[in-house]
Amino acid sequence: METNSLCIVSGNAYERGRQRGGLLKAKIAAKIDRTLGHLMSQCPEALIRSTAEAFVKTIGSDYPKILEGLRGIADGAGIEFERFYTAALGRPAATFLNPISAGSSRPSEECSCFARPQSGDRSGILLAKNADLASVGDPIASDLTALRVEPNDGYRFLCYTGFPEWPGGTEGINEHGLAMVGSGVSTSDVPSDWTDETRVGVPLHILQSEILRTCRTIDEALVHIRRSPRGFLGRDLLLADRTGAWAKCEVSFDHLEVERGGGCPYLIGTSHYQSERMAPLSPTRSQYPSSYLRMERLAAMLSDASGDLELEDVRSILADHRHGPSNESICRHSDVSNTLGSVCFEDAPPQMHVLFGRPCETRPVTFDMDSTGEAV
Secondary structure: OOOOOEEEEEEOHHHHHHHHHHHOHHHHHHHHHHHHHHHHHHOOHHHHHHHHHHHHHHHHHHOHHHHHHHHHHHHHHOOOHHHHHHHHHHOOHHHHHOOHHHOOOOOOOEEEEEEEEEOHHHOEEEEEEEEEEEOOOOOOHHHOEEEEEEEOOOOOEEEEEOOOOOOOOOEEEEOOOOEEEEEEEOOOOOOOOOOOOOOOOOOHHHHHHHHHHHOOOHHHHHHHHOOOOOOOOEEEEEEEOOOOOEEEEEEOOOOEEEEEOOOOOOEEEOOOOOOOOOHHHOOOOOOOHHHHHHHHHHHHHHHHOOOOOOHHHHHHHHOOOOOOOOOOOOOOOOOOEEEEEEEEEEEOOEEEEEEOOOOOOOOOEEEEOOOOOEEO
C-alpha cells in the first residue's frame, strides 16, 4: 500500500483488524520490530511484558471489541499475538522510567493542534494538527496511514495515524460530524512504581477509534473519556460535533478538565495543560519551553487571521518556522523531535485533508466518505 493512499476496512472488529493487518503488513512488521528494539534498549523486558499484559487484560474487560481488532491486525500481518501486543501496548512502560515528577524535560509525545469555528460556506468547527514525534523509537513518516473504517456495528469514520498497529486512528471524523485531534502530554499523576496491582486503563489513542464508531456528540464521547484511569499518557484533546459544540479536554491518568469552546475564538493543544487544576501535572516552561512557544505562536497567528481559514491558510499555519525551523517551531526540524505530517478535518460534509510529510514540504490530499482507496 502506498503511503499517501486511503486504506478501507469494513465488517466486524476482527475482520476490520485482519484487513488492516493485510493491507499494512509491511508497515506493521517494520514498526513492531523497531518498537520492540527501542523498548528493550530502554526498559527491563519484564516491565515491558507485564505492562502490555495488563493493558490486554483491561482492554479485554472494558472494550472487548478493541481487543478483537488487535487480534485481527496481528493475524492479518502474520505476527504472533504476544509479540504483537508487547510492542503495540508496551510503550507505556517507558513512563515508569521517565516520569515528569522526576524532573524530566522530555514528554513522550509532542504535537500541536488547534480548533477554530468557521462560518459561511465553511461552517462548523475546523480541527487541525501537526503530528510531531521524537526522532528515536517513535513513528517515522512512512508509518503515516489514512483510513476509512466501515463497521457493520457502528458509524463510518475517516482517521489518520502514525501507529498502523493500532485499531482505527489517533485523529478522526465520523459520518455524523464528531471529530477529534490531540497532542500527548506527559503527566505526573501516573503510578510511581509498577506492581501487579497497578491500575491501568485503555489508552486514549486506542479508545478514540471506539468513540468515533459509537458516538455522535461531544457529550457522548465524554462518557468514555471520563472513565479513569486512562493509560499512562495524558492528552490535550480537541473535539467538535455537528451541533456546533466544541471543547478542549485536558486528560491525564486520573484527572480531567473540560473547556467548552463557546465564546472562544480558538482552542489550542500542545504538550502542557493550561487550566489551573491540571497545569501542575504537566511540564513547566523551564522543563519544556517548546510546548509553550508553539502554543503562543499558534495563538498569535489565529488571532491575526480574519474570516474563514482556507485549506492553504491551515497548511501555512502548520508550516510556520518562527523560532526555527527547530524543535521550538510549529513545523519542527530537529534531532529531538520532527513533524511527520499533518491533518485537518472539516464537516461540510465530513472531510479529512492529509499531508503525508511536513507541511512546509507537501500538499494536502483530501478524502471523504466516498473516496476510493485500497480495500480487501
